[in-house]
Amino acid sequence: ETGVTQTPRHLVMGMTNKKSLKCEQHLGHNAMYWYKQSAKKPLELMFVYNFKEQTENNSVPSRFSPECPNSSHLFLHLHTLQPEDSALYLCASSQGQAVYGYTFGSGTRLTVV
């Protein structure tokens, strides 16, 4: 149990589908993040939330829509994705700028067909 739980672990969706990824942390952290990990690419930061307010959007296409209803939950809503969006999506949390690094979830392996 890592303290950050992501569901589902695997997801296959068509390009016209709408789905959501869920992330939950029970560590009392105030900041939550979405990262994308594609094959042979560095981890790419997508979104940052601090006390449920979005503080960074790293030029992510609008077909990815984040939602953070509270400091413990983070969602990534997906619609009309492209095959190149297939990747491992990792959620992480941290306690502010405590710089102890992130606690990561196990990720959602997304395949767009």
Next chain:
Amino acid sequence: AQKVTQAQTEISVVEKEDVTLDCVYETRDTTYYLFWYKQPPSGELVFLIRRNSFDEQNEISGRYSWNFQKSTSSFNFTITASQVVDSAVYFCALSEAIQGAQKLVFGQGTRLTINP
């Protein structure tokens, strides 16, 4: 801009050999933090170590050791007497403070395979 380079894409060694993973970083910040993470096949990234820019003391934790050299902007990671369970992808990362949170810039990772 912040940048982390892990030049070794893949390394394969035989069990019990020592192996060093290289990490070179670029930053204009005077205060920063460096990290190493391990990603086993299960997917989650596991925190290994954090080092701040003012502390150049090398660190040893069991079979793991880290060599931080500010003069060459490097933060290398050595596994001594490697074991099959060490097989994973290892990421080096550099922190950047943002509003109330922190942004980690990751290298491309080094896939380490330890063969029995």
